[in-house]
Amino acid sequence: xxxxxxxxxxxxxxxxxxxxxxTLPEFASGLFPLERMVLDLRDPKVRTxxxxxxxxxxxxxxVNDPExxxxxxxxxxxxxxxxxxxxxxxIEVVPETSKAALRYRRGANNNILFATxxxxxxxxxxxQPPRDIAxxxxxxxxxxxxxxxxxxxxxxxxxxxxxxxxxxxxxxxIEHCANALPHTQLHVxxxxxxxxxxxxxxxxxxxxxxxxxxxxxYGHHYGLHDYVVQSKGAFAETMRGLYALEAAxxxxxxRVVLIKPVVEHLPxxxxxxxxxxxxxxxxxxxxxxxxxxxxxxxxxLWIDPADMSAVxxxxxxxxxxxxxxxxxxxxxxxxxPRSLWPYARRSISDWKQHYLPACESCAVRERCGGLxxxxxxxxxxxxxxxxxxxxxxxxxx
Amino acid sequence: xxxVPQDAFAGNTGYRxxxxxxxxLPWDDDRxxxxxxxxxxxIAQHKDFERVVExxxxxxxxxxAEMEARHLIAADPNHSTLAPLLSQYRTxxxxxxxxxxxHIFVVSLRCHHTCAYCQVSRQPVGNTIFxxxxxxxxHAVERLFEWxxxxxxxxxxxxxxxxxxxxxxxxxxxxxxxxxxxxxxLRFVIASTLHDLTDEQLAFMRDHQFELSTSLDGPEWLHxxxxxxxxxxxxxxxxxxIERGRKALGEDAVSALTTxxxxxxxxxxxxxxxxxKLGFHSISLRPLSPYGFARKTEVRNGYPMADFLQFYExxxxxxxxxxxxxxxxxxxxxxxxLSQLLTPxxxxxxxxxxxxGAGLGAVxxxxxxxxxxxxxxxxxxxxxxxxxxxxxxxxxxxAWLDSPAMQRVLAAGVAEALPTCADCAYVPLCxxxxxxxxxxxxxxxxxxxxxxxxxxxxxxxxxLLQRWEQGSATDQRILEDWALRATRRGIAREAEAx
Amino acid sequence: xxxxxxxxxGGLFSADVVARAAHRYTGDxxxxxxxxxxxxxxxxxxxxxxxxxxxxxxxxxxDALDERLRERVRTETGELHTxxxxxxxxxxxxxxxxxxxx
Numbered sequence: 001x002x003x004x005x006x007x008x009x010x011x012x013x014x015x016x017x018x019x020x021x022x023t024l025p026e027f028a029s030g031l032f033p034l035e036r037m038v039l040d041l042r043d044p045k046v047r048t049x050x051x052x053x054x055x056x057x058x059x060x061x062x063v064n065d066p067e068x069x070x071x072x073x074x075x076x077x078x079x080x081x082x083x084x085x086x087x088x089x090x091i092e093v094v095p096e097t098s099k100a101a102l103r104y105r106r107g108a109n110n111n112i113l114f115a116t117x118x119x120x121x122x123x124x125x126x127x128q129p130p131r132d133i134a135x136x137x138x139x140x141x142x143x144x145x146x147x148x149x150x151x152x153x154x155x156x157x158x159x160x161x162x163x164x165x166x167x168x169x170x171x172x173x174i175e176h177c178a179n180a181l182p183h184t185q186l187h188v189x190x191x192x193x194x195x196x197x198x199x200x201x202x203x204x205x206x207x208x209x210x211x212x213x214x215x216x217x218y219g220h221h222y223g224l225h226d227y228v229v230q231s232k233g234a235f236a237e238t239m240r241g242l243y244a245l246e247a248a249x250x251x252x253x254x255r256v257v258l259i260k261p262v263v264e265h266l267p268x269x270x271x272x273x274x275x276x277x278x279x280x281x282x283x284x285x286x287x288x289x290x291x292x293x294x295x296x297x298x299x300x301l302w303i304d305p306a307d308m309s310a311v312x313x314x315x316x317x318x319x320x321x322x323x324x325x326x327x328x329x330x331x332x333x334x335x336x337p338r339s340l341w342p343y344a345r346r347s348i349s350d351w352k353q354h355y356l357p358a359c360e361s362c363a364v365r366e367r368c369g370g371l372x373x374x375x376x377x378x379x380x381x382x383x384x385x386x387x388x389x390x391x392x393x394x395x396x397x
Numbered sequence: 398x399x400x401v402p403q404d405a406f407a408g409n410t411g412y413r414x415x416x417x418x419x420x421x422l423p424w425d426d427d428r429x430x431x432x433x434x435x436x437x438x439x440i441a442q443h444k445d446f447e448r449v450v451e452x453x454x455x456x457x458x459x460x461x462a463e464m465e466a467r468h469l470i471a472a473d474p475n476h477s478t479l480a481p482l483l484s485q486y487r488t489x490x491x492x493x494x495x496x497x498x499x500h501i502f503v504v505s506l507r508c509h510h511t512c513a514y515c516q517v518s519r520q521p522v523g524n525t526i527f528x529x530x531x532x533x534x535x536h537a538v539e540r541l542f543e544w545x546x547x548x549x550x551x552x553x554x555x556x557x558x559x560x561x562x563x564x565x566x567x568x569x570x571x572x573x574x575x576x577x578x579x580x581x582x583l584r585f586v587i588a589s590t591l592h593d594l595t596d597e598q599l600a601f602m603r604d605h606q607f608e609l610s611t612s613l614d615g616p617e618w619l620h621x622x623x624x625x626x627x628x629x630x631x632x633x634x635x636x637x638x639i640e641r642g643r644k645a646l647g648e649d650a651v652s653a654l655t656t657x658x659x660x661x662x663x664x665x666x667x668x669x670x671x672x673x674k675l676g677f678h679s680i681s682l683r684p685l686s687p688y689g690f691a692r693k694t695e696v697r698n699g700y701p702m703a704d705f706l707q708f709y710e711x712x713x714x715x716x717x718x719x720x721x722x723x724x725x726x727x728x729x730x731x732x733x734x735l736s737q738l739l740t741p742x743x744x745x746x747x748x749x750x751x752x753x754g755a756g757l758g759a760v761x762x763x764x765x766x767x768x769x770x771x772x773x774x775x776x777x778x779x780x781x782x783x784x785x786x787x788x789x790x791x792x793x794x795x796a797w798l799d800s801p802a803m804q805r806v807l808a809a810g811v812a813e814a815l816p817t818c819a820d821c822a823y824v825p826l827c828x829x830x831x832x833x834x835x836x837x838x839x840x841x842x843x844x845x846x847x848x849x850x851x852x853x854x855x856x857x858x859x860x861l862l863q864r865w866e867q868g869s870a871t872d873q874r875i876l877e878d879w880a881l882r883a884t885r886r887g888i889a890r891e892a893e894a895x
Numbered sequence: 896x897x898x899x900x901x902x903x904x905g906g907l908f909s910a911d912v913v914a915r916a917a918h919r920y921t922g923d924x925x926x927x928x929x930x931x932x933x934x935x936x937x938x939x940x941x942x943x944x945x946x947x948x949x950x951x952x953x954x955x956x957x958d959a960l961d962e963r964l965r966e967r968v969r970t971e972t973g974e975l976h977t978x979x980x981x982x983x984x985x986x987x988x989x990x991x992x993x994x995x996x997x
Contacts, residue, residue: 124400196480220466222476223456226406236478243480261403265462272466275437275741276481278488297400321881322740414968416976419961426957434979450964479979486983493984813980817918820965846922 002351005101006082009066012074013095018103018141019059020148023087024049031151038062038076040087041069076100090148102351104149110349111149111156113142115163115170121191122230123216125259125294125301130161139169143176155185157214164194171203178208185210189255191229196240201248212251212281215242218262220272228262239276246279253282258331260303263311270315274322283319285312286347287330289372290379298378305335306383313337333368335381341367348372362386408473410456415482417469419446420822424863429822435485436737436825437467440866485741489825492743492750492758495546499747499759501772502537502568503554504529505561506764509592510626512656519556528561529764536790537762538571542579543794544760552586554772559589562598569605586610590631591638591651599645609642611635613653613675614661615668623658639675654681654729657708659700665712673724681729682712684853686773686833702849706856713864720875727879734861735876736883737826744883747771749828749854753810756787756803766790768797770806773832785832806831809841817845823858898927898940901952905934908959912966913937916959 020026022037023046040062041047060074062085069075076093078085078100085091088106093099104111116138119130142158149156156177163170170188177186186208192215195201204211215238219225222235245252254273256262262269273283287305288294294301312328319326328340329347336344346353346369354373359365364387371380416434421443429446432438441449441460448454449470454461456472464470468482492498506527508519520527529537541549551572553565569585576583586608602609614620617632624631642651653675655661655668672680684705712728719726733744747754756770766789769775774785785806787797797803809831812818821827833850834843845851865876903913910928913935917926923946924939937955941948 122400221462222465222472223403223407223462226476227401227403230401232406232408233476236476236480239478240480243484246484268463268466275467276485278741321877323881414971416972416979417968419964421957421961434976447964450967483979483983486979490984820915844921846919 002084004083004351005099006078007098008077008082008093008100010074010076010093010095010098010100011066011069012060013076013093016092016094016096017059018090018092018144018148021062021085021087021089021091022058026087027053032148034058036148038091042078043087088150090145103145105351106150106153108350109346111153112349113145113156113158113173114138114160115142115158115173116161116165118165119160119162119191120165120193120231121162121234123257123293124228124230124297125257125288125292127289127292127294128159128161129292136166136169139166139172142173146173146177146180149181149184151181151183153181153184155187156181157187157189159189162194163188163190164200168203171207174204174208174211182209185212187212187214187253189214191216191234191238192241192245193234193237194241195244196237201241201244201250204250205248212253213245214253214255214284215245216255216257217269217273217277218256219265220268224261224265228259242277242280252277252280253284254280255284255286257286257288258303258305258308258312259288259301261300263303263308266311266315267318270318274319274324278322278324280324282325282327284327284329285315286328288379289330290376291372291374302379304383305331305381309337313340316340316343330369330372332371332381332384333364334362334385334387335383345369356380356384358385360386363389364392406476407456408476410472411452412454412456412461412465412470412472414450415468415471415479418820418822418824422863423859424867430862431464431469432822432825433468433482433485434825435468435482435741436489437469437485437741438738438822439463439467439469488741489743492745492754493752495548496544497747497756497758497760498546498548498745499550499552500541500544501552501554501759501761502529502534503556503761503763503775504558504564504568506556507560508556508590509560510557510590510624510631512624522560525561527556527764529564529762530766531564531567533762533764533766533790534564534568535571536766538568538575540760540762540768540790540794541572542575542581546581548582548584550584550586552588554588557590557592558587559592559594559598562601566601569601573605584608589638590635591642592626592631592634594638594641599641603645607646607650609646609651611638611642611651611653612656613639613672614655614658615664616671619661619664619667622660623656636675648676652679652681653677654683657682657684657705659704662700662704662708665708666715669712669715669719669726673719673726678725679727679729680716682709683730686776686836702852702856705853706860709857710860713860717864717868717872717875721871725878727882731857731861732879732883734826734857735865735880738858738862738865739877739880740884742884748830751810751812751824751827751829753806753829753831755785755806755810755830755832756797757810760787762790770803771832773830773836774802777832777836784835805841809834809843815842815845817851821855823855826858827854898938899948899951901937901939901955902931902933903935903937903956903959905930908935908963909966910935912959912962915962915965916955919958920955 019038020032020036021040023040023043026032026037034057036059038060039046039053039058041050042062042064054070060076061069063069063075063077064079066077083100083102085102086106089102090104092101092103116135117131117133158173174186177184190213217225217238218228225235226232242252254277256269288301316326326343328336328344331344333341333344348369352373353370354375355365355370417431419429419431422428422430427443428440429443430438430440431446445460449464465472471477506520507522507524509522558565572583585605587602588610591609591611613635614623620632621629639651661668669680685699713731716726716728733746733749736744747758750758755774759771761769761772761775763769763775768787768790769778769785770787777784778786785802787800787802809815810829812824812827812829815829818824830850831841834848835841837849838844865873913928917928917937920926920939924941927938929936939951
């Protein structure tokens with residue numbers, strides 16, 4: 001697992017500041033103001049060209065060692081062993097705690113814009129346990145961050161907590177992204193509960209050219225769904241929210257975390273999706289992330305993916321025959337029947353992705369999404385073992 | 398954080414019934430089909446269903462969750478919502494949103510054939526007074542664009558439309574010209590014997606991406622017996638027409654349907670095998686209706702609906718066998734009914750809707766400028782009964798909608814409000830046909846226990862449900878495949894062939 | 896053919912229920928209903944020789960029981976049905992009202 005933040009030496013900043021790490025291409029593109037970029041002096045080519053650039057109004061410099069920092073200018077030392085900050089990435093220097101954090105990583109499979117720690121649900125398997133805290137400051141931070149993200153970034157995910165708790169702040173963020181990053185798909189993870197009443201859903205109509213809402217549904221009736229999200233009335237609110245989003249011409253993905261009580265009723269859930277929400281664009285069936293609240297509920301939640309094979313195959317078949325797109329997330333290939341491999345995605349963010357020693361000799365390691373870095377034996381499938389050369393041919397699609 | 402166990406989320410353990418209907422399964426009267434207002438459903442034991450109605454279902458029973466998920470009952474109103482039921486209902490009735498999409502232009506009554514069952518009251522080849530005039534055509538095009546539907550299917554019928562092809566040509570050109578400023582999606586279909594097709598006609602139809610629909614009653618002996626023409630070679634000419642049509646417009650551009658006479662009912666396998674031999678993947682097995690010459694020759698050609706249902710059962714099993722062998726072939730009416738049973742969507746067919754598709758889903762512009770809400774209404778008029786004529790092409794569309802004919806249709810056009818239909822488990826999937834009831838029974842509302850329309854519908858729904866419910870996994874997949882393909886298509890209606 | 900008579904307990908089956916059940920048989924039978932102290936007497940006379948009268952009384956009783964269930968469903972859901980349809984179709988069917996806009 002790669003770290004997202006680290007203690008570093010730095011000097012010259014008065015407050016937390018977002019900075020884009022730049023070398024010569026970033027300079028040449030002219031897409032970002034120099035005042036918001038730090039020139040990466042760790043790169044020998046840059047050091048060679050340095051005298052030409054030194055007087056330009058860079059926000060500061062990135063070095064391996066404080067000694068390399070130019071006199072009188074702000075700097076931060078990020079040697080390779082501290083943090084993997086590369087050109088194009090956006091870091092945040094926090095002088096108060098002497099830390100640098102990675103806020104955007106070029107080329108990562110999953111860049112998150114973290115909207116808020118607050119949430120109005122308390123899912124049994126929540127990987128990001130909520131805190132009731134005033135964090136509206138994140139709105140302007142995300143807007144500032146969006147301005148430094150590569151214009152050709154394919155996609156970003158806004159998540160939390162529950163992003164709609166930011167109120168109109170969420171609209172601001174999305175609109176800001178539409179302006180700063182018109183070619184970037186935006187995926188917002190929300191429980192959908194706040195969309196049911198009033199005009200909230202329609203406030204997003206036409207706001208962004210490529211916006212999709214990822215909304216979880218855990219059961220075909222409220223008894224199951226409300227239990228999983230630990231909130232009475234949540235199912236009804238989410239359903240109303242889904243129809244409001246549809247009416248507001250929003251694109252929708254349904255996300256289903258494959259915990260035991262959900263898997264037990266998965267066939268009924270997919271039938272419910274088809275009969276009631278046939279307009280959704282995508283269905284994501286997801287392995288559980290063993291962190292946060294999930295850890296405390298292993299016995300209620302854990303079902304070995306190897307025991308899900310039949311029901312997953314039937315559910316994927318049911319949905320795809322009805323022209324509903326399905327993907328499988330967070331499930332290692334060795335735990336899935338071959339016929340489902342085409343639906344498996346490398347979904348785990350690379351910074352928290354991990355392979356076990358057993359995976360060393362696996363023939364399909366490159367295609368497989370691996371496991372979460374915080375996986376333990378209790379959360380590991382008994383089917384986990386390397387796929388041998390020659391075994392990896394799919395026998396059917 | 399302290400987590401709350403599942404039983405705390407059950408809410409109020411009582412429930413209320415939502416609008417539902419039920420039917421004992423004819424093949425197992427201990428079980429019932431229970432349908433919701435929007436056409437979702439399940440099958441339950443009759444004794445369990447009784448408990449549901451009597452308020453005795455326990456919230457911990459699996460049936461409770463199943464009934465809730467299908468919106469047959471509503472548990473605690475603080476925790477549940479009717480939004481999905483309303484959404485399902487709108488989806489099922491979504492054809493209401495746009496107005497008639499099927500527009501039939503009867504360009505001529507002239508025809509070379511003398512089919513005993515002709516529902517068109519054809520005229521001999523020379524009688525050009527039975528052709529649609531230019532003036533009538535111009536008015537009809539004006540009226541066509543007064544309807545708001547974004548997709549317009551324009552279907553040319555007759556008689557034999559090829560005998561007055563100049564009218565087909567001028568109509569297509571006028572419609573496309575007008576459409577430059579309208580921007581609708583246009584589909585052109587021609588219902589024709591495909592006899593004596595000229596290369597010019599084929600080229601024109603290819604240029605405008607026509608779909609060709611023709612009649613093929615079965616193998617040669619059957620087809621020629623049903624469809625006499627003086628040269629006695631109807632089958633041969635039809636085959637030629639199909640081949641030439643496919644060559645010019647593509648394999649998928651030609652479809653065929655049967656009309657079933659008493660003779661046809663004896664040959665289900667032969668008819669289907671003929672279609673397979675010719676490479677068709679779709680067949681339409683429709684019983685005779687009591688219109689036109691079919692009424693006059695009823696004694697010779699007609700048959701009770703029970704005979705048709707028996708024929709259909711044999712045909713269905715033969716089709717399933719063929720599909721099992723790997724050759725895909727669907728029956729179009731069965732496919733439509735299956736799409737209603739197995740999907741939440743409305744189908745594109747105007748024949749089976751509630752509110753009725755007559756006038757609301759389809760309009761017929763006759764050669765003489767009269768306008769009708771359906772083919773059947775036109776056939777009645779040709780038999781002398783103008784009860785359902787909406788008006789003339791030179792009147793406005795709103796005048797037609799206000800006409801006594803339209804009011805008569807609407808008054809009996811909602812199946813959910815008709816006696817016996819109102820209680821029928823199939824009503825959310827079925828439709829009203831006031832004109833058919835008027836033609837067969839003398840009144841638009843009709844008497845269901847003696848209604849052939851009802852007998853056909855219930856017989857087919859029962860048969861298809863039984864085959865699906867009790868069929869092997871393979872047969873289930875075949876029937877589902879039919880149903881799922883159906884809801885991928887746009888609004889369509891299999892044409893009545895000349 | 897001869898009529899078959901079925902008696903239904905007046906305490907269990909209302910007149911409306913009996914009438915609805917009897918109506919279902921009017922395709923193949925002539926149906927007559929008479930009130931007696933014991934309850935409704937239903938007389939079904941087959942219209943033709945081809946009509947099967949096997950287990951007729953049992954079938955009729957099942958249908959009457961089912962009509963009772965339907966009566967209960969109607970009582971509980973009749974009004975809701977109307978308001979749901981209205982709510983669902985408010986956006987749809989512009990043409991159904993078009994003619995009335997004159």
